[in-house]
Amino acid sequence: MEFDFSPITDNWRFLLRGLELTVVLSLATMALATLLGLAVGLGRLYGPKWLRVVLGFYVDSMRAIPVLVVLVWTFFAFPILTGVTLPPFWAALAALTIHIAAFVSEIVRAGVTSVRPGQTRAALALGMSGAQLVRKIILPQAIVRILPAYGSILSVTIKDTAIATVIAVPELMRQTETLAAQTFRPIEVYTTTMIIFFLILFPVTRGVDAIYRRVAHLGQS
Numbered sequence: 001m002e003f004d005f006s007p008i009t010d011n012w013r014f015l016l017r018g019l020e021l022t023v024v025l026s027l028a029t030m031a032l033a034t035l036l037g038l039a040v041g042l043g044r045l046y047g048p049k050w051l052r053v054v055l056g057f058y059v060d061s062m063r064a065i066p067v068l069v070v071l072v073w074t075f076f077a078f079p080i081l082t083g084v085t086l087p088p089f090w091a092a093l094a095a096l097t098i099h100i101a102a103f104v105s106e107i108v109r110a111g112v113t114s115v116r117p118g119q120t121r122a123a124l125a126l127g128m129s130g131a132q133l134v135r136k137i138i139l140p141q142a143i144v145r146i147l148p149a150y151g152s153i154l155s156v157t158i159k160d161t162a163i164a165t166v167i168a169v170p171e172l173m174r175q176t177e178t179l180a181a182q183t184f185r186p187i188e189v190y191t192t193t194m195i196i197f198f199l200i201l202f203p204v205t206r207g208v209d210a211i212y213r214r215v216a217h218l219g220q221s
Contacts, residue, residue: 007183008192018175019196025092025171026158032097033157037104042134044105045112055105062102068163071095075167092164100157107149111142144218151208155201162197172196 008015044055062070074095079085086094115138123133162173172193180189 003188004185005188005192007179007185007189011179011183014179015172015175015192015196018170018172021089021170022158022161022172023200025089025096025161025164025169028093029096029100029161030154030157032093033100033104033153036097036101038108040101040105041108041112044109046130046134059102059105062099063106065099067096067099067160068166070099071163071167074098088164088167088169091167092161092169096157096160096164100153100160103153103156104150107146107153108142110149111146112138114145115141140218144212144215147208147212147215151205151212154208155205158201158204159197 040055040059044052044059047055071092075086075088075091078091112134119137120133123137128136161171164171165174165177168174176189176193180186183189
C-alpha cells in the first residue's frame with residue numbers, strides 16, 4: 001500500500017480553517033460551560049430547596065442523555081418548538097455548553113464540599129457573610145482541588161466538538177470528512193486529523209497537570 005500525503009499539503013489551508021473553528025468552539029464552550037457550571041454547582045449547594053431540585057434534575061438529565069442527542073435536538077427540534085432557528089455553529093455551542101456545564105457543576109460541587117466544615121464555622125465566627133465565605137475561603141481552595149478533573153473536562157470538550165460535524169459545522173472533523181471524500185485518501189487524511197487532535201490535547205492535559213502540581217499546596221487545609 002502506498003501512502004500519498006499530497007492531499008494534506010495541497011489543502012492544508014482548508015484543514016486549518018476547520019482547526020480554527022474547532023479551537024474557537026472549544027474555547028467558547030468551555031468558557032460558557034464553566035460559568036454555567038459554577039452557577040449550577042453553587043445553586044445546588046446554597047440555593048433554596050426548589051432550586052436544588054430543579055438543578056439536580058437538569059444535571060441528572062444531561063448526564064443521562066448522550067451529547068449527540070442533545071446536539072441534534074437543539075438543531076432540529078428546538079426550532080420547531082420555539083420558532084427560533086439557530087445557525088449550526090450556535091446550535092453546537094448551545095448544546096455543548098448545556099451538556100458540559102452539568103459535568104462542570106458536579107466537579108465544582110465536589111470541590112466545594114471537600115473544604116473542611118471547620119473553616120466555614122471559623123469564617124462565620126469572624127463575621128464573614130455567606131458571599132464572603134464562598135468567595136474568599138471556599139472557592140480559592142476548591143478551584144485548586146478541581147484542576148485535575150477540570151483538565152479532563154477540557155479535553156473532553158475539545159474532542160466533543162467533532163460531533164458538530166453531524167449538523168454541518170465546518171470544524172476540523174467536517175473538513176476532514178469532506179477532504180477524504182474528495183481525494184479518496186481516507187487513511188492519510190484521517191490519520192493527519194488524529195495527530196492534530198493529539199497535538200492539541202496532549203499539551204492541554206499535561207499543562208493542566210503541571211499547573212496543579214505548582215499550586216496543589218494552596219488547596220490543602
